[in-house]
Amino acid sequence: MFDFAVANLLFLESPAGVGFSYSDTPSDYYNFGDAKTAEDSYTFLLNWFERFPQYKHRDFYIAGESYAGHYVPQLSQLIYERNKGVKNPIINFKGFMVGNAVTDDYNDYVGTFEYWWTHGLISDSTYKTLQATCEGSSSEHPPIECIRALNTAQMEQGNIDPYSIYTKTCNYSAASASQKRRGRYPWMRGAYDPCTEQYAIQYFNLPEVQKAFHANITKLSYPWKTCSDIVGEYWTDSPLSMLPIYKELIAAGLRVWVFSGDTDSVVPLTATRYSIDALNLTTVANWYAWYDNSKVAGWSQIYKGLTFVTVTGAGHEVPLHRPRQAFILFRSFLENKAMQRN
Amino acid sequence: MFDFAVANLLFLESPAGVGFSYSDTPSDYYNFGDAKTAEDSYTFLLNWFERFPQYKHRDFYIAGESYAGHYVPQLSQLIYERNKGVKNPIINFKGFMVGNAVTDDYNDYVGTFEYWWTHGLISDSTYKTLQATCEGSSSEHPPIECIRALNTAQMEQGNIDPYSIYTKTCNYSAASASQKRRGRYPWMRGAYDPCTEQYAIQYFNLPEVQKAFHANITKLSYPWKTCSDIVGEYWTDSPLSMLPIYKELIAAGLRVWVFSGDTDSVVPLTATRYSIDALNLTTVANWYAWYDNSKVAGWSQIYKGLTFVTVTGAGHEVPLHRPRQAFILFRSFLENKAMQRN
Numbered sequence: 001m002f003d004f005a006v007a008n009l010l011f012l013e014s015p016a017g018v019g020f021s022y023s024d025t026p027s028d029y030y031n032f033g034d035a036k037t038a039e040d041s042y043t044f045l046l047n048w049f050e051r052f053p054q055y056k057h058r059d060f061y062i063a064g065e066s067y068a069g070h071y072v073p074q075l076s077q078l079i080y081e082r083n084k085g086v087k088n089p090i091i092n093f094k095g096f097m098v099g100n101a102v103t104d105d106y107n108d109y110v111g112t113f114e115y116w117w118t119h120g121l122i123s124d125s126t127y128k129t130l131q132a133t134c135e136g137s138s139s140e141h142p143p144i145e146c147i148r149a150l151n152t153a154q155m156e157q158g159n160i161d162p163y164s165i166y167t168k169t170c171n172y173s174a175a176s177a178s179q180k181r182r183g184r185y186p187w188m189r190g191a192y193d194p195c196t197e198q199y200a201i202q203y204f205n206l207p208e209v210q211k212a213f214h215a216n217i218t219k220l221s222y223p224w225k226t227c228s229d230i231v232g233e234y235w236t237d238s239p240l241s242m243l244p245i246y247k248e249l250i251a252a253g254l255r256v257w258v259f260s261g262d263t264d265s266v267v268p269l270t271a272t273r274y275s276i277d278a279l280n281l282t283t284v285a286n287w288y289a290w291y292d293n294s295k296v297a298g299w300s301q302i303y304k305g306l307t308f309v310t311v312t313g314a315g316h317e318v319p320l321h322r323p324r325q326a327f328i329l330f331r332s333f334l335e336n337k338a339m340q341r342n
Numbered sequence: 343m344f345d346f347a348v349a350n351l352l353f354l355e356s357p358a359g360v361g362f363s364y365s366d367t368p369s370d371y372y373n374f375g376d377a378k379t380a381e382d383s384y385t386f387l388l389n390w391f392e393r394f395p396q397y398k399h400r401d402f403y404i405a406g407e408s409y410a411g412h413y414v415p416q417l418s419q420l421i422y423e424r425n426k427g428v429k430n431p432i433i434n435f436k437g438f439m440v441g442n443a444v445t446d447d448y449n450d451y452v453g454t455f456e457y458w459w460t461h462g463l464i465s466d467s468t469y470k471t472l473q474a475t476c477e478g479s480s481s482e483h484p485p486i487e488c489i490r491a492l493n494t495a496q497m498e499q500g501n502i503d504p505y506s507i508y509t510k511t512c513n514y515s516a517a518s519a520s521q522k523r524r525g526r527y528p529w530m531r532g533a534y535d536p537c538t539e540q541y542a543i544q545y546f547n548l549p550e551v552q553k554a555f556h557a558n559i560t561k562l563s564y565p566w567k568t569c570s571d572i573v574g575e576y577w578t579d580s581p582l583s584m585l586p587i588y589k590e591l592i593a594a595g596l597r598v599w600v601f602s603g604d605t606d607s608v609v610p611l612t613a614t615r616y617s618i619d620a621l622n623l624t625t626v627a628n629w630y631a632w633y634d635n636s637k638v639a640g641w642s643q644i645y646k647g648l649t650f651v652t653v654t655g656a657g658h659e660v661p662l663h664r665p666r667q668a669f670i671l672f673r674s675f676l677e678n679k680a681m682q683r684n
Contacts, residue, residue, distance in 0.1 A: 118612050120652045159631070159684065160654075287498050294501075295511070
């Protein structure tokens with residue numbers, strides 16, 4: 001049904017201190033920020049292309065999700081600017097795609113609080129307090145009243161998975177039984193397993209897996225984790241908005257796609273809708289349902305310079321929740337083809 | 343696990359012309375409205391209690407969903423007023439409960455459009471047009487610009503089930519195969535079957551089912567349907583708001599519970615949140631997650647005189663999508679007990 005050979009994929013765990021990426025000077029972990037991450041990733045790419053020269057000059061795209069809503073446009077901007085005036089650039093950069101992406105602190109706050117209230121996750125009173133105390137402030141350094149309101153909101157939300165509000169949370173002790181059942185009944189594989197993150201932590205810490213990946217050959221003093229507390233805690237620069245970079249790269253004619261899984265409450269689609277609206281782009285095709293197998297798979301709007309796509313029923317990580325729709329989305333992005341109408 | 347003997351249930355297909363309820367004068371079908379429906383239902387109840395006197399004077403509650411957001415409060419008001427000054431009333435009326443209920447045209451419109459936009463179902467431009475052309479108008483007789491915007495909104499939403507936005511639509515030809523599979527694998531019964539309505543239409547038109555129900559003994563000239571076009575098309579009175587009745591019955595000390603399945607886009611939880619907010623009631627317990635089996639089953643807020651409960655992942659008909667949570671809700675209503683915190 002699908003021709004899967006659409007692209008070569010290169011995964012980068014970034015910045016150093018995250019995943020298997022590391023620094024020879026671990027004190028670096030306390031000094032990371034957006035700018036250093038972009039510079040390091042750029043250096044990595046140059047070295048990688050030297051090591052694998054057969055990939056030089058090919059069409060090159062960057063994609064990422066969540067806080068990569070900062071990493072991806074910033075690295076894109078760096079590559080774009082260093083390529084300026086270069087005739088046949090080694091990194092033949094064509095565009096980027098981000099999903100459930102942190103984009104613009106002001107609009108992200110407005111849209112996130114509205115998502116929480118309209119999805120019934122928080123009280124009327126907390127909604128009002130969040131609007132009064134957080135909106136307009138930096139998400140990296142919010143005022144104390146905003147932090148208090150965010151804590152109240154989290155308490156009101158209860159024990160749900162904020163990254164996928166309608167699916168179950170992981171009950172790890174029951175997970176092995178569920179794994180066994182799916183082993184026996186392979187047609188049940190379609191559903192999202194909320195313990196996926198737990199399995200990944202186990203998996204990437206297995207010595208045989210690390211060996212097969214050629215990873216962790218310097219024997220790090222800490223295990224592979226999904227998030228580095230140190231890197232997160234000591235984070236330095238984090239600009240309030242990526243929208244100026246969007247404007248610059250759209251004006252440069254680069255391909256820019258943005259997508260949202262619509263059941264994520266962490267960086268929800270309403271946040272992204274407000275951020276994109278703030279770009280004041282011309283609409284080429286207004287909001288329409290896109291289809292896969294005659295079923296609505298989400299919605300899309302095409303602007304001059306930017307395409308926005310939602311994937312319905314998908315949480316924070318679209319490829320994890322809706323792998324088939326994510327593949328169609330990825331292929332459409334590479335082919336620069338609009339998502340299919342009915 | 344459950345003691346199911348919590349109440350006797352009496353189901354009424356109302357008004358006449360709907361389901362198996364009928365009029366000897368079919369021209370009545372062209373003249374129905376809210377007031378006549380309440381009067382007829384009241385007459386039905388009086389006659390029913392005469393026929394089954396052993397149920398007289400017992401605690402009596404009314405419940406309904408969707409447009410029964412009109413029927414239930416209106417019938418409640420009628421019973422309440424006719425009971426005034428009666429010492430030991432035959433209809434010993436104690437309160438009512440409504441779900442995903444049409445309540446107040448203004449707030450329902452505001453909340454419904456906001457739900458559509460925040461759930462990614464419509465474009466920014468259609469959202470603005472709906473707000474400009476529909477809000478403040480009657481939902482029974484909207485202006486032409488509002489009707490146009492509603493049509494655009496429906497087109498943008500595409501072929502989804504508006505009553506349950508994250509579940510599949512019914513593909514009736516494939517339905518029998520799905521039925522068979524569930525017959526073989528009973529543990530898959532938990533999931534909502536989108537063809538339920540189609541099965542019900544077949545089922546209630548089977549002669550043997552009608553015989554067993556003692557239904558349709560006068561041999562109606564039309565089949566059992568889920569909605570009567572004639573009754574709907576020629577509907578007469580439909581007040582803009584039920585909130586005055588809420589105020590009257592809350593002041594009278596009657597029990598009033600309101601619930602919302604939170605994945606319904608037809609009478610969504612945001613519409614109900616705005617309507618309840620307009621009542622300006624005192625909060626007794628602010629928004630909190632309620633639990634079933636240590637899992638978040640929804641949220642609840644207790645006001646002085648009214649309890650609001652949501653059921654997460656449930657569409658327009660909560661008992662159809664979440665039967666277990668609906669039963670807990672129904673039992674809690676009868677016992678007047680708050681939904682359980684973690």
